[in-house]
Amino acid sequence: MFSRQAARVLARNARLFSSSAPRQTKVAVLGASGGIGQPLSLLLKLDPLVSSLNLYDIRLAPGVAADVSHIDTPGEVNGYPADKLDDALDGVKVVVIPAGVPRKPGSDPSGPQTNASIVRDLASAVARVSPEAHVLVISNPVNSTVPIVASVFEKAGVFDPRRVFGVTTLDVVRAARFVSGIANVAPAQTPITVVGGHSGVTIVPLLSQNRYGKSLAGEAYEKLVHRIQFGGDEVVKAKDGAGSATLSMAYAGAKFANALLRGLNGEKGVVTPTFVKSDLYADKGVDFFASNVELGKNGVEKIYPVGPISPEEQKLLDAALPELKKNIEKGRAFAAQ
Numbered sequence: 001m002f003s004r005q006a007a008r009v010l011a012r013n014a015r016l017f018s019s020s021a022p023r024q025t026k027v028a029v030l031g032a033s034g035g036i037g038q039p040l041s042l043l044l045k046l047d048p049l050v051s052s053l054n055l056y057d058i059r060l061a062p063g064v065a066a067d068v069s070h071i072d073t074p075g076e077v078n079g080y081p082a083d084k085l086d087d088a089l090d091g092v093k094v095v096v097i098p099a100g101v102p103r104k105p106g107s108d109p110s111g112p113q114t115n116a117s118i119v120r121d122l123a124s125a126v127a128r129v130s131p132e133a134h135v136l137v138i139s140n141p142v143n144s145t146v147p148i149v150a151s152v153f154e155k156a157g158v159f160d161p162r163r164v165f166g167v168t169t170l171d172v173v174r175a176a177r178f179v180s181g182i183a184n185v186a187p188a189q190t191p192i193t194v195v196g197g198h199s200g201v202t203i204v205p206l207l208s209q210n211r212y213g214k215s216l217a218g219e220a221y222e223k224l225v226h227r228i229q230f231g232g233d234e235v236v237k238a239k240d241g242a243g244s245a246t247l248s249m250a251y252a253g254a255k256f257a258n259a260l261l262r263g264l265n266g267e268k269g270v271v272t273p274t275f276v277k278s279d280l281y282a283d284k285g286v287d288f289f290a291s292n293v294e295l296g297k298n299g300v301e302k303i304y305p306v307g308p309i310s311p312e313e314q315k316l317l318d319a320a321l322p323e324l325k326k327n328i329e330k331g332r333a334f335a336a337q
């Protein structure tokens with residue numbers, strides 16, 4: 001016997017997976033053959049809100065697409081090789097960008113310069129072919145690559161701040177998981193809002209806003225904050241030269257894409273942290289910032305302030321802002337070249 005809740009979930013999934021499901025979207029993944037791109041494409045194929053998946057990469061994309069296309073969910077999948085970027089972007093409503101080079105142990109967490117030009121060139125193509133698309137930037141350094149996308153769009157006269165997102169969901173996923181491990185409760189009970197940016201000290205977890213997070217103090221608190229801020233290093237070290245987080249990132253990317261798709265399809269109350277053009281700290285020269293954002297039919301509907309924070313969190317925020325400012329300026333300067 002199913003519980004009433006399980007029956008409701010099954011009925012909802014049956015509706016969503018039926019070929020007549022009305023609420024669906026065409027999505028492109030740029031960098032679809034990579035460590036993140038492949039599992040992300042797999043997870044997007046499982047999302048009932050994705051009607052069509054265009055997989056693009058400078059290598060292997062038709063093969064990845066052929067493979068993913070055999071999965072028995074309704075969405076259509078097409079692969080596009082290096083010279084078919086424009087075709088991959090034709091008519092898409094959402095573009096997810098995990099293209100780029102991952103970090104090696106010991107390398108600068110602010111990310112390799114190569115990614116800046118990869119993201120700039122992909123953004124130029126989006127601005128030309130699908131200027132109304134929502135762009136989800138995964139490629140690092142997110143604190144700089146998102147301003148690069150914004151600058152490219154501004155130059156092309158198509159920038160809409162409601163449609164450009166830096167994906168910081170992995171920080172949120174890590175924070176929930178780490179706190180749940182410490183408190184010995186399910187991660188659903190430990191949602192943690194993470195604000196700021198996506199590297200090192202710019203990552204500011206608001207532990208005081210969660211019942212379990214709030215109870216941590218002293219060394220335990222400091223260790224946890226450090227682990228959330230430098231979770232990427234943990235994976236880079238463990239992979240020992242073979243790259244950075246890919247599977248947890250694919251999960252986080254698919255989770256954020258699903259939140260956006262639900263908002264675009266008219267669901268109310270979809271709120272999650274993401275790095276967007278934001279006035280919250282513009283007076284400090286920081287015009288991109290991750291905080292809770294309500295996602296709706298046009299993308300960003302409302303940007304929430306950080307809310308009540310502890311004195312420790314205020315210190316973290318004070319340390320994050322100048323670093324964020326530098327990262328944003330670096331991205332802007334690159335795009336202006």
Ligand SMILES: NC(=O)c1ccc[n+]([C@@H]2O[C@H](COP(=O)([O-])OP(=O)(O)OC[C@H]3O[C@@H](n4cnc5c(N)ncnc54)[C@H](O)[C@@H]3O)[C@@H](O)[C@H]2O)c1
Nearest residue numbers: 031033034035036057058099100101102138139140170249
């Ligand atoms: N936002 C986050 O939380 C987060 C988390 C993990 C990794 N990342 C970043 O994601 C990026 C990708 O990581 P990965 O582990 O998947 O790397 P990867 O090297 O495994 O894959 C990158 C893919 O991008 C492709 N690519 C390179 N240039 C391209 C171009 N011009 N157009 C299309 N595709 C292109 C490559 O062919 C490759 O398939 C890195 O910048 C990494 O730092 C971000």
Ligand SMILES: O=C(O)C[C@H](O)C(=O)O
Nearest residue numbers: 103140231232233244245
């Ligand atoms: O740290 C990295 O280089 C990858 C990614 O940003 C992460 O948070 O794991």
